[in-house]
Amino acid sequence: MSVLSQDVQSKLRGIVDEYTTGGSESKIPGLVYSAFRNDGEPIFQHYSGLRGVTSESPMSEETIFFMASFTKLATSVACMQLVEQEKLRLDDADQVEAICPELRDVKVLSRNEDGKFELVEKVRRITLRMLLTHTAGFGYAFEDQKLAEFSRPIGFDDFSGEAIDTANRPLVNQPGETFQYGVSMDWVGVIIERTYKKSLEEVFREQIFRPLGMNHVTFHPSQEDKSNLAYMHRRSPSGKLSTTDHFYRRPLLAQDGEKVPCAGGHGCFGRPAEFGRLISLLLNDGLDAQTGVRLLKAETVDDMLTDQIPDKPRFSNVSVPVAKPELANPTPLTPMPDDHTEGWSLSFSINHFLESTGRAAGSASWEGLANLFWFADRKNNIGGIIASQILPYGDALVLECSERVETEIYKALQV
Numbered sequence: 001m002s003v004l005s006q007d008v009q010s011k012l013r014g015i016v017d018e019y020t021t022g023g024s025e026s027k028i029p030g031l032v033y034s035a036f037r038n039d040g041e042p043i044f045q046h047y048s049g050l051r052g053v054t055s056e057s058p059m060s061e062e063t064i065f066f067m068a069s070f071t072k073l074a075t076s077v078a079c080m081q082l083v084e085q086e087k088l089r090l091d092d093a094d095q096v097e098a099i100c101p102e103l104r105d106v107k108v109l110s111r112n113e114d115g116k117f118e119l120v121e122k123v124r125r126i127t128l129r130m131l132l133t134h135t136a137g138f139g140y141a142f143e144d145q146k147l148a149e150f151s152r153p154i155g156f157d158d159f160s161g162e163a164i165d166t167a168n169r170p171l172v173n174q175p176g177e178t179f180q181y182g183v184s185m186d187w188v189g190v191i192i193e194r195t196y197k198k199s200l201e202e203v204f205r206e207q208i209f210r211p212l213g214m215n216h217v218t219f220h221p222s223q224e225d226k227s228n229l230a231y232m233h234r235r236s237p238s239g240k241l242s243t244t245d246h247f248y249r250r251p252l253l254a255q256d257g258e259k260v261p262c263a264g265g266h267g268c269f270g271r272p273a274e275f276g277r278l279i280s281l282l283l284n285d286g287l288d289a290q291t292g293v294r295l296l297k298a299e300t301v302d303d304m305l306t307d308q309i310p311d312k313p314r315f316s317n318v319s320v321p322v323a324k325p326e327l328a329n330p331t332p333l334t335p336m337p338d339d340h341t342e343g344w345s346l347s348f349s350i351n352h353f354l355e356s357t358g359r360a361a362g363s364a365s366w367e368g369l370a371n372l373f374w375f376a377d378r379k380n381n382i383g384g385i386i387a388s389q390i391l392p393y394g395d396a397l398v399l400e401c402s403e404r405v406e407t408e409i410y411k412a413l414q415v
Contacts (some may be wrong), residue, residue, distance in 0.1 A: 003037070003043050003413065004043050004044055004409070004412055004413070005412070008044075008408070008412040009044055011408060012033075012044050012046065012405055012408055012409070013046050013048070015401065015404050015405055015408065016031055016033055016046050016048045016401060016405060017048050017049075018401075019031065019048075019397055019398075019400075019401045020048040020049030020050075020059075021048075021049065025053065025240050025241050025242075026239045026240060026241065027241075027397065028049065028241075028388055028390065028395075028397055028398060028401070029049050029050050029051070029052050029053045029055075029231065029233060029241065029388075029389075029390075030047075030048060030049035030050050030051055030052070030058075030059035030063070030230065030388070030389075031046075031047075031048045031049060031059065031386065031387065031388055031398070031401065032045075032046070032047055032048075032059065032063070032065075032272045032273060032385070032386070032387040032388075033045070033046050033048075033384070033385070033386050033387075033401075033402075033405055034046075034272065034273040034276050034384065034385045035382065035383065035384040035385075035405075035409050036276045036279070036280055036382075036383050036384070037280070037283065037381050037382065037383070038280050038283035038284035038289060038381050039280065039284070039289035039290060040212075040276055040277040040280035040284075040288065040289060040290055041290070042273065042276065043409075044409065045273060047059040047060050047061060047063070051063055051228075051229075051230045051231055052230065052231025052233065052243050053231070053233065053241055053242065053243055054231070054243050055231055059230070061271065061273065062228045062271070063228055063229075063230050063271070064216070064221065064225045064226075064228045064229045064230065064269055064270060064271065065230050065269065065270065065271070065272050065370075065372065065387050065389060066230075066232070066246070066248055066269055066368070066370060066389065067217070067268040067269060067270050067272070067275070067368055067372065068248075068266045068268075068367075068368030068369045068370055068372065069265065069266050069366060069367060069368045069369065070268065070272075070275055070366070070367075070368050070372060070374065071185075071263070071264060071265060071266050071267055071268040072185045072264070072265055072266075072347055072348065072366065073275070073278060073279070073347075073348065073366065073374075074204055074208055074209075074217075074268065074278060075185050075188055075189050075192070075200075075264035075265070075347075076132060076185070076188070076304065076346055076347040076348070077207075077208055077278070077281070077295060077296065078192050078200075078203055078204060078207055078208060079128070079132065079188050079191070079192055079346075080296060080300050080303075080304060080346065081207060081295065081296065082192065082195055083128075083300070084296065084297055084300055087195055088128060088191065088195060089128065090127065090128050090129040090132070091127050091128070091129055092127065092128070093125035093126060093127050095128075096125075096126055096127060096128055096131075096191070097125065097126075099190075099191050099194050099195065100187060100190060100191060100194070102167055103126050103187065104125075106122070106126075106170060106171055107119035107120060107121065107122070107170050107171070108120050108121070108122055108137060108170060108171040108172070108173070108174055109146060109147065109150055109170040109171065109172050111146075117149075117150050119170055122137075122171070122174060122175055123174050123175075124174065124175040124176045125175065126175050127175075128188070128191065129308065129346075130175055130176060130184070131184040131185070131187050131188050131191075132184070132185075132188060132308075132346045132347040133179070133308045133309055133344050133345075133346065133347065134179055134180060134181050134182060134184050134344060134347070135175070135176055135177070135178065135179055135180075135309060135312065136171070136175050136176075136182075136184050136187075137171030137172060137173040137174055137175045137177065137180070137182075138169070138171055138172070138180070138182035138183045138184045138187070139169075139171075139172040139173075139180050139181070139182040139183075140158050140181060140182050140183065141155065141156035141157070141158050141169070141323060141324070142158050142322065142323055142324040142327045142328060143181065143182075143320075143322050143323060143324075143328065144172050144180070144182070144323060145321060145322075145323045146172055147169065147170075147172050147323070148323035148324065149323075150170075151169070156168075156169055158183070158266075159247050159248045159266065160250060161248065161249065161250020161251055161260055161261065161263070161267075162250065162261065163190075163261040166183045166186045166187070166263075169183070178312055179309055179312050179314055179344055183265055184265070184347075185264050185265035185347060186263050186264050186265040186266075187264075188264050188265075188347075189262060189263065189264020189265065189267075190264070192264065193262070199219075199259075199262055200219065200262035200264055200267075201218065201219045201220060201262050204217075204219075207295070208278065208295065211288065211291065211293045211295060212274075212277040212278060212281075212288055212291075212293075212295075213274075213277060213290070213291075214270070214274045214275070214277055214278065215274075216270050216271045216274055217268055217269070217270030217271070217274055217275070218268065218269060218270065219251060219260070219262040219263075219267045219268060219269070220251060220254065220260065221251060221252060221269045225269060226252060229246075229252070229269075230389045231243045231389060232244050232245070232246045232247065232370065232389050232390075232391065233389060233390045233391065234326070234390070234391045234392070235390055235391070235392070235395060241390065244391070247327070247391070248266070248267075251267065251269070266368075266369070272372065272385050272387035273385065275374065275385060276383065276385060277290075279374055279376050279383045279385070280376075280383055281295055281296065281301070282301060282304065282305060282364055282376040282378060282383070283376055283377075283378050283381055283382075283383055285298035285301050286298055286300060286301045303345075303346060304345055304346045304364075305345055305350065305362065305364055305378060306345055306350075307343030307344065307345060307350045307352075308343070308344060308345055308346060309343055309344050310343060313341035313342070313343065313352075314341060314342045314343065314344065314349075315338075315340070315341055316336040316340040316341060316342055317336040317337065317338050317340060319331070325392060326391065326392060327369065327391055327392050327393065328369065328392045328393040328394060329392050329393060329394035329395075330394075331394065340352075340353060341353075345364060348364045348365060348366040349364065349365050349366055350362060350363070350364060351363050351365065356403070356407070357403055357406040357407040357410055358380070358406070358407065358410025358411070358415060359375060359377050359380075359382075359406065359410070360377050360379040360380055362378070362379060363375055363376060363377040363378070363379070364376045364378075367393070368387075369391070369393045370388065370389045370390060370391060370393070371387075371388045371389075371390045371391075371393060371394070371395045371398040371399075372385070372386065372387040372388065373385070373386050373387075373398075373399075373402055375406075380410070380413070380415040382409065382410070382413065382415070384405075384406060384409070386398065386401065386402040386405070
């Protein structure tokens with residue numbers, strides 16, 4: 001039973017539809033919004049618009065999205081399950097190097113006095129905690145200008161679907177030195193696979209997706225999934241939207257039975273609303289309320305919702321340029337007070353302040369590159385997802401819609 005009245009739900013649907021209806025090329029083709037509490041059942045869910053600006057198919061429950069960095073949440077859950085089982089240790093560099101000897105020898109990208117690139121030795125060894133908190137030193141080539149410049153003329157492709165693009169890149173910072181978002185969770189995925197001696201697809205299916213009834217989330221989209229795939233779009237500087245070729249093509253072009261690497265940092269496709277069951281675990285201390293299955297201990301969830309880098313706060317208002325503006329807008333996406341900071345847990349963002357929408361301090365959140373966003377507010381027992389398929393990341397209309405809907409939900413719940 002929804003705790004939101006029919007009038008409130010009608011108002012919320014109207015807000016979402018404002019951004020997707022009317023046939024304008026400057027609007028959002030289609031959106032999914034889902035809000036839920038700790039039982040994983042939606043208290044509001046709406047599919048609005050079309051699968052693409054050139055499509056006549058409506059956005060629906062069956063529509064498949066590239067979930068991108070939503071994948072990191074599943075990877076962190078699978079990793080922490082192994083930590084609970086004492087098969088992995090968060091601060092054991094020896095274990096990390098034994099499982100991934102590649103990380104023993106990785107070098108750090110630097111510039112010498114002449115401004116030329118050089119690769120230098122690490123001054124610290126990499127731990128699992130560093131990988132989960134993005135303090136191991138890895139970056140993304142679409143964001144880090146130094147890494148992008150170093151890799152030319154060939155370049156690193158963060159979304160090639162090939163393991164070599166992760167394995168062959170250097171660090172951009174010394175381990176433990178600072179927070180930098182990058183391919184660390186892809187390495188966590190490799191550690192999980194080598195520990196289980198199974199693919200990440202098999203691990204997720206057995207340990208997470210099947211127990212939670214997430215039957216339409218996968219690294220390897222089927223032909224049926226592809227037939228329901230949402231179109232990828234690109235917004236021009238003028239604001240006009242157009243369809244574009246998918247930028248994560250390798251899994252979509254794979255033949256049946258072909259082995260494609262499972263990228264623990266970004267590789268999942270699926271129905272966005274199904275991730276509500278996974279996010280609700282954070283609201284319910286690791287227990288799936290619908291089945292009674294416990295995926296994580298309560299104390300593990302506490303750790304996962306604790307800022308792990310209080311000595312390295314992420315200042316929200318610091319300007320960060322990007323190396324590939326076709327994929328992401330520079331941050332900050334919206335102006336913030338100069339003292340506004342966020343932390344990082346194992347492995348998602350933790351806000352330090354009460355948000356204007358009503359979201360409590362200490363809430364978890366993260367996103368996917370094609371403008372998908374999720375949050376989990378354990379204090380107020382509210383989680384939410386908004387999903388689109390638009391590049392570059394940081395689309396102003398998606399963010400505006402998300403903020404308006406979230407604000408109305410908090411207002412209606414009187415929290």
